[in-house]
Amino acid sequence: MANQFAKFQHIGIVGGGAWGTALAAAAASAGREVSLWAREEEVAASIAADRENKRFLPGVPLDPAISASTDKAALAAADLVLLAAPAQHLRATARDFAEHLSPVAPVVVCAKGIELESGALMSEAVRGALGADRPLAILSGPTFAAEVARGQPSAIALAAEAPALGEAIASALGSATFRPYLSNDVAGAQIGGAAKNVMAIAAGIAIGRGLGENARAAIMTRGFAEMVRLARAKGAKLETLAGLSGLGDLVLTCTSLQSRNFSLGQALGEGQPLCDILAVRDSIAEGVASAPALVALGEKLDVDLPIAGAVTDVLHHGADIGDTITALMARPFRSEF
Known part of the structure; x- marks a missing residue:
């Protein structure tokens, strides 16, 4: 049976901080088209004009395949979305994007934390914002953003309840320097x-x-x-x-x-x-x-x-x-x- 998630080509990144920018760099290095949404106008402008996130990841040149915008609709065509907003704002950010994302695009939670107000894991917060039926995975592991963005060797855990989804995301993001290891333990990874x-x-x-x-x-x-x-x-x-x-x-x-x-x-x-x-x-x-x-x-x-x-x-x-x-x-x- 063919993997229904086999061809992720356009990666959307929600969050223009150091980690979101590093993930954009990793996805571009893997040969994907990348659209990054940043809350800050200066971040989007810096990436567009100088190929660098001067505020949050200075000194790291970024691939031309990465486009940056403050317009949420810029992620509408993405077939895979990485959520890299701060943990305590992840639920609200996901809710803000609900009407702008493709209804069938899986989301990958890239924030690390527990929601202070509710005690929810990040996956629980995102499902509360985007619905329980949205395909979801967790990306977590020993990764400093600057090293990932520079293409230095890194390994990371990728947890998804559906094995086919995990395999497809690993194929979309993995490269010679960014190596995802698969798991189905979504709670443990968080x-x-x-x-x-x-x-x-x-x-x-x-x-x-x-x-x-x-x-x-x-x-x-x-x-x-x-x-x-x-x-x-x-x-x-x-x-x-x-x-x-x-x-x-x-x-x-x-x-x-x-x-x-x-x-x-x-x-x-x-x-x-x-x-x-x-x-x-x-x-x-x-x-x-x-x-x-x-x-x-x-x-x-x-x-x-x-x-x-x-x-x-x-x-x-x-x-x-x-x-x-x-x-x-x-x-x-x-x-x-």
């Missing part, structure tokens, strides 16, 4: 992507406080245990968390200042107030909003998430970092598994 941002903030705080590499390793390992517990409660496959969208993304995000979340945590650990850190940034550290959403979801599912809770207390409840670390280390001794 839990890893959301939780690792919170753990990266915790790891950054530890490094900023000068607590050393042992502390970073402990946070990453115990943070991974929290990811696994939450994923299990959401019905995900445990092997998914050991793959690119879980452990892979956790390792990358907790070990590099290229990570918005790790660098934010490090600045916090060095004593900078959160409001000052955010005031000078033009990009979003998704872990700031995902931390309380993660904790709320854990409470709903009766899952213990002490590191996520500690990060939430520091970010949103004014908790002292030193006292919070002391409280974490004073928890009762228990079995590791």
